[in-house]
């Protein structure tokens with residue numbers, strides 16, 4: 071009786087906590103702890119504050135899994151370090167469907183409650199600041215399953231007939247099969263994953279298979295151990311009647327790397343995929359050259375086959391539905407981008423998916439040829455422009471929506487396209503690859519946000535990417551261009567008018583490459599676009615026959631029109647001085663005659679002057695206007711020119 075009263079007293083504050091939790095269902099800062107309000111609310115706010123209390127160091131999953139069911143039972147030991155002077159209550163996540171049988175702390179059952187997919191344990195005695203402690207959770211149950219992101223799934227392969235059970239924890243579903251701290255910013259420093267299953271089966275997981283131990287008649291335990299830091303969602307297991315197929319990669323300057331594949335033990339399955347599997351070695355060698363050494367070299371890379379569409383980049387052992395060039399290069403590249411460096415919040419999923427999709431482009435470029443790569447990136451850009459809006463960055467309010475995080479058009483394709491645009495903007499491949507390598511070195515075994523990559527790119531290239539990130543990463547949409555060009559005696563004049571697909575981003579600043587084709591040979595020029603209307607005039611002594619825009623497909627843009635204008639209707643050119651000023655002179659280009667309309671608009675588009683004039687030279691009296699930016703346009707029936715004037 072006495073013991074019961076004690077338990078109740080201990081539970082009172084925790085139960086009060088969960089009352090609050092049930093009342094507040096606002097998932098305001100779900101798992102984006104860096105983005106939470108100063109006083110985060112609801113379940114995740116409470117978890118957030120508890121998650122600040124300890125650092126995870128190590129986990130040991132010792133679970134029983136079978137190929138035909140998602141039933142899971144066993145225990146998970148967690149080692150952690152207290153970040154509080156006296157840590158008395160520790161919380162972690164585990165869905166309610168899984169029943170906690172006991173929590174053992176210092177060799178004795180501890181008091182705990184388990185509700186709202188969260189468990190909190192009383193640590194008695196409390197843990198002092200900086201001290202390491204451990205606890206083990208015994209549990210069992212059958213989680214709900216279904217869908218791509220469901221924590222744990224089981225199925226029969228329709229192609230090969232094999233039963234398979236596999237886990238997929240990204241982004242919030244590790245707690246659907248094991249008790250864990252789902253915090254991207256706190257990687258487990260190392261992990262053991264022991265899976266007991268029927269002797270007909272193998273269990274694949276992270277790190278190295280250190281032993282297969284018989285534990286009972288008809289049962290054996292696969293004992294995997296990894297000594298590399300690992301995010302909670304990258305810990306995995308897959309169970310089936312697998313055969314093992316092992317090859318090695320030989321990246322330059324590194325020891326050979328084990329590539330361990332668990333393929334269904336079905337007639338014809340291995341031979342069907344063998345050449346695709348063998349190619350993994352070439353992909354790994356290429357990426358090691360482009361990105362830097364394979365990050366998990368002392369363990370392995372590998373695949374576990376499972377019945378899912380696509381794949382998942384589980385650290386050192388991707389889980390995949392099939393094998394092909396695109397999928398396998400994508401998942402492998404995640405070892406660098408996603409696993410070694412992990413997005414610090416789900417808002418920054420670009421660092422995982424945009425980069426892995428761009429790695430597919432790089433693999434195509436270096437292994438299949440430029441033509442194939444061009445086709446790939448053009449497809450990516452077209453897909454991006456199939457809708458007018460959407461940002462690569464996931465606003466914190468949208469990260470509870472799994473399909474927004476993993477939006478194929480935005481996180482994958484637009485993410486890859488803007489990385490390609492950064493490469494183009496640098497005008498120098500060695501700077502681009504140096505940026506990738508330095509970013510990996512700086513944030514390896516840890517986490518980063520999108521602007522961390524921006525900072526590295528700026529440091530390496532000595533360029534400013536603020537406008538680029540505001541427009542392409544945080545901003546939405548794409549530029550729409552209307553281009554006209556003409557030639558007079560010795561000059562080429564190009565006029566570029568830019569509108570955008572959404573008012574969210576009213577202007578994009580970027581360099582547009584143009585290939586000029588002319589009799590004496592082709593030449594590449596670069597037009598810097600930084601205003602709604604831009605004129606470029608350049609000396610050219612040979613007639614230009616035609617123009618090809620963006621021949622390397624660096625940029626996302628829609629070309630609305632590209633016209634050659636005959637001399638008679640050539641766009642007007644004019645000079646302005648002084649600008650800024652209050653009395654500004656202008657002079658129209660040589661050869662201009664006739665009447666024209668002169669308009670001045672303010673920055674909001676309101677017209678402040680509109681009149682017909684005849685003289686080639688004139689004065690704009692801006693003195694009565696407020697200081698600021700205005701647009702001067704000069705228009706004839708055949709053409710129009712716009713320039714920015716600053717009233718000062």
Ligand SMILES: [Zn+2]
Pocket residue numbers: 383400401404422423426
């Ligand atoms: Zn991916």
